[in-house]
Amino acid sequence: xxxxxxxxxxxxxxxxxxxxxxxxxxxxxxxxxxxxxxxxxxxxxxxxxxxxxxxxxxxxxxxxxxxxxxxxxxxxxxxxxxxxxxxxxxxxxxxxxxxxxxxxxxxxxxxxxxxxxxxxxxxxxxxxxxxxxxxxxxxxxxxxxxxxxxxxxxxxxxxxxxxxxxxxxxxxxxxxxxxxxxxxxxxxxxxxxxxxxxxxxxxxxxxxxxxxxxxxxxxxxxxxxxxxxxxxxxxxxxxxxxxxxxxxxxxxxxxxxxxxxxxxxxxxxxxxxxxxxxxxxxxxxxxxxxxxxxxxxxxxxxxxxxxxxxxxxxxxxxxxxxxxxxxxxxxxxxxxxxxxxxxxxxxxxxxxxxxxxxxxxxxxx
Numbered sequence: 001x002x003x004x005x006x007x008x009x010x011x012x013x014x015x016x017x018x019x020x021x022x023x024x025x026x027x028x029x030x031x032x033x034x035x036x037x038x039x040x041x042x043x044x045x046x047x048x049x050x051x052x053x054x055x056x057x058x059x060x061x062x063x064x065x066x067x068x069x070x071x072x073x074x075x076x077x078x079x080x081x082x083x084x085x086x087x088x089x090x091x092x093x094x095x096x097x098x099x100x101x102x103x104x105x106x107x108x109x110x111x112x113x114x115x116x117x118x119x120x121x122x123x124x125x126x127x128x129x130x131x132x133x134x135x136x137x138x139x140x141x142x143x144x145x146x147x148x149x150x151x152x153x154x155x156x157x158x159x160x161x162x163x164x165x166x167x168x169x170x171x172x173x174x175x176x177x178x179x180x181x182x183x184x185x186x187x188x189x190x191x192x193x194x195x196x197x198x199x200x201x202x203x204x205x206x207x208x209x210x211x212x213x214x215x216x217x218x219x220x221x222x223x224x225x226x227x228x229x230x231x232x233x234x235x236x237x238x239x240x241x242x243x244x245x246x247x248x249x250x251x252x253x254x255x256x257x258x259x260x261x262x263x264x265x266x267x268x269x270x271x272x273x274x275x276x277x278x279x280x281x282x283x284x285x286x287x288x289x290x291x292x293x294x295x296x297x298x299x300x301x302x303x304x305x306x307x308x309x310x311x312x313x314x315x316x317x318x319x320x321x322x323x324x325x326x327x328x329x330x331x332x333x334x335x336x337x338x339x340x341x342x343x344x345x346x347x348x349x350x351x352x353x354x355x356x357x358x359x360x361x362x363x364x365x
């Protein structure tokens with residue numbers, strides 16, 4: 001593996017100039033992979049983040065896009081590492097049996113657009129085969145007592161479920177369900193949930209911190225019922241371990257955690273998963289970083305993380321959210337400038353902010 005270390009400076013080095021020239025060539029040729037060669041500026045902490053350019057050799061690109069797996073960039077902070085590149089290449093740089101938890105939320109093959117990439121494979125079989133490739137790598141990265149949570153569309157999950165049964169123990173099939181802001185369907189029952197598989201390498205040795213994720217048990221906490229079946233009548237417990245049906249609202253525009261991404265997962269969802277299946281200082285891997293919610297939640301609760309992302313716009317989100325850098329390729333990394341002005345202006349003079357709604361999503365779930 002060829003490896004070149006790049007350190008920032010106030011001037012432009014020969015190596016950096018060469019990278020910029022290759023970026024420009026890549027843009028002209030329409031090759032997204034060359035966009036990985038970008039430079040960082042000082043992090044908020046005032047020190048240069050570690051940046052490494054890797055080449056893993058020539059590998060066949062995955063369907064359906066034109067992205068190559070042979071190059072990626074690596075940016076490191078004190079507790080988080082971001083890989084900018086294709087997961088099939090970046091995963092090869094991570095040591096086997098080094099990760100405590102993998103959370104994988106890949107493109108669902110339903111036609112959504114993620115930056116320059118549209119998640120549309122030629123067939124379900126092609127999509128499943130691609131999933132098997134990165135899943136196989138993820139399983140290798142897990143420690144013997146490691147856990148895997150994987151998400152995908154309802155129609156694709158049976159393929160992954162059957163494949164994973166031969167390689168891991170599936171302990172839970174979780175339904176994450178949520179509300180809808182509009183009409184889902186008119187001629188059939190619309191989808192208001194996404195499936196999650198919880199798998200472990202060893203069914204006799206894995207981490208599960210039940211008390212850390214307990215939720216309110218309405219029988220005891222709200223209804224105040226007494227269990228008269230016991231020799232001494234006893235009130236029901238006020239808390240319980242969640243079942244496999246989780247109601248957690250989707251991320252909405254007015255929520256503080258919102259980023260500009262078509263399928264951002266809520267921090268509350270990741271917090272439950274990470275608290276249940278890791279301990280402080282454990283290492284978490286997210287091969288499809290997106291807005292890097294997994295890494296951000298890990299950081300908040302004292303875990304280490306690795307996130308991989310192909311699209312440069314989302315890498316910028318990760319660098320900012322994790323405090324790794326304040327600039328990317330000369331661009332200042334700033335939080336999304338959200339407007340709270342109603343687009344139609346109805347009921348608000350001069351298009352003023354609707355103050356009644358600004359605090360709707362401040363509650364913690």
